[in-house]
Amino acid sequence: MTALEGKHIVLGVCGxxxxxxxxxxxxxxxxxxxHVRVLMTPHAHRFVTPLTLGTLSEEEVHTEIFPPNEKGSWTRHVEIGLWADIMVVAPATAQTVAKLADGTCxxxxxxxxLSRRCPLLVCPAMDHDMYMHAATQGNMDTLRHRGDIVMEAAHGELASGLVGEGRLPEPADIVNTTIRVLTEAAPRRSGPLAGQALTVTAGPTREPIDPVRFISNHSSGTMGFAIAETAARLGAEVTLISGPVALPTPAGVARRVDVETTADMHEAVLARGADDVIIMVAAVADYTPASASTRKIKKDGHGLALELVPTVDILADLGSRKQRHQRLIGFALETxxxxxNARGKLARKNLDWIVLNILGEEGAGFGAGTNKVTILGADGSTVKLPVLPKAEVAAAIVHHTLLGV
Ligand SMILES: Cc1cc2nc3c(=O)[nH]c(=O)nc-3n(C[C@H](O)[C@H](O)[C@H](O)COP(=O)(O)O)c2cc1C
Incomplete structure (x- = not known):
């Protein structure tokens, strides 16, 4: 396993x-x-094609803030910023270095x-005189003072025919610096779960019917967020994968990935498929429309029948891929x-634990500040908890399943 295994890198490419x-x-x-997502400035398209970088990264390349059509997500810059473990700008032109320094958006x-929460590594490349200009040097100093990492340009022959500083550092050197920055940036975690990578899913998913309507459920995300916070406090390196919710990222969570549909959540969870612990708290939709209309469905005075098809069963998929070192915890909401039902799900999906909520019991369920759960183990154990605030339920679940107390 390399130091970059599973890391999320946003690569900014300039013109x-x-x-x-x-x-x-x-x-x-x-x-x-x-995992690499490439962002290109408009001028970068003049030098290298999005097709090349998109093909190599196996991800869509983004350039404009505004989505290309009405359907796109206008908060994508926030989502990408939160997704990233590190942002690398290579090559960084004099123009973009200036923009990064003054906060142009x-x-x-x-x-x-501007929206990322991860370290920024800037790798300038330009003609010698542009590089040495007081304006460029001043902009690079501004970035360094702010805590960003600016690599020194390499010395050598430049495209202009001049010889001097200004060459892009060798890609292998940029990779080594990326590893160093990521290693230094990783906060030292302490606590009984230190050294464990843990993924928690939370919230509902949304399955589109047309551009303005979707199928979803009442999940608020509170329970999953509370579990993420508890695990982070106990030292785990937590990835929180969340459906659409109105909750801030809890303190100590290493990364948050926001998703919409069950298919998106499946993909995001598989990207964390090697983590030591995966806790699926999200209320994932079981069905999705067979096809989403690209246009708003008009009211015509008649009934409307929607054909629904099953979504991917994320827990069952994870259970079938479970590795020896992994623990898999699911949630069941039953009426x-x-x-x-929970015992059946535990066995069928190869889980280690399942947390059962019974909707309709006082103090349990969606949105309420409290919850009442029963924790069932693959070892046959059953622990019933009383009605407790969700933060305490989260602490009890994490302690019982991961620390055995
Ligand atoms: C052929 C050519 C090569 C260029 N090479 C560089 C370069 O290596 N570094 C640089 O800072 N600007 C270079 N420029 C200028 C940039 O393309 C220009 O400043 C542009 O506005 C950069 O925009 P961006 O940073 O948004 O990509 C070059 C321009 C041309 C026409």
Whole structure:
């Protein structure tokens, strides 16, 4: 396993002659096991195609802040910023270095640079005189004072024919610096769960019917967020994958990934598929429309029949892939025959624990500040908890399942 395995890297590519080297950088990151999303400035398109970088990264390349059609997510810059473990700008032109220094927000690259919560690594590449200019040097100093990492440009022959400082550092050196920054940035965690990577899913999912309507449920995300917070406090490196909720990221959570549909959540969870613990708290939709209309469905005075098809069973999929070191915890929300149904689900999906909520019991369920759960173990154990505030329920679940207390 390499130091970049499973890491989320946002690579910003600017309009400089060295942009072609971004392709090699993406290849090296991917080879090291990282997930890469590329953002290009509009001028970068003049030097290298989004098709090349999109193909190598296996992700859509973004340039504009505004979505290309009405359907797109206008908060994508926030989502990408939160997704990233590190943002690398390579090559960084004099123009973009200036924008990063003064906080200009006029493209997806500069918007993500402002909304990210991760370290920023800037790799300048330009002609020698542009690089040495007091304005450029001052902008790089501003970034360094702010805590961003700016690599020194390499010395050598430049595209202009001049020789001097200004070359993009070698892609392999950028990869090594990326590893160093990520290692230093990882906060030292202490506590009984230190050293464990843990993923929690939370909230509902949304299955689109047409551009304005969807099928969803009442999940508020509170329970999953409380579990993420507890696990982070106990030292785990927590990834929180959340459906649409109105909750801030809890303190100590290493990364948050926001998703909409069950299929998106499945993909996000699989990206964390090697984590030591996966806790599926999300109230995932079991059915999705067979096809979503691209246009708003008009009212015509008649009934409307929606054909629904099953969504992917994320828990069952995780259970079938479970590795020896992993623990898998599911949640079951039942309205009747709770214990029996939960036991069945525990066995069928190869879980280690299942947490049962019974809807309709006083103090339990969606939105309420409290919850009442029963924790069932694959070892046959059953622990019934009284009605407690959700933060205390979260603490009890984490302590009981992961620490055995
Ligand atoms: C052929 C050519 C090569 C260029 N190479 C560089 C370069 O290596 N570094 C740089 O800072 N600007 C370079 N520029 C200028 C940038 O393309 C220009 O400043 C542009 O506004 C950068 O926009 P961006 O940072 O948003 O991509 C070059 C321009 C041309 C026409």
């Amino acid at each position: 400089g002659i060295a942009a072609y080297k971004a392709a090699e950088l993406v290849r090296l990151y991917k080879k090291a096991g990282a 006029d493209s997806m690259l500069t918007a993500v640079a 009747h025959d709770g214990l029996e």
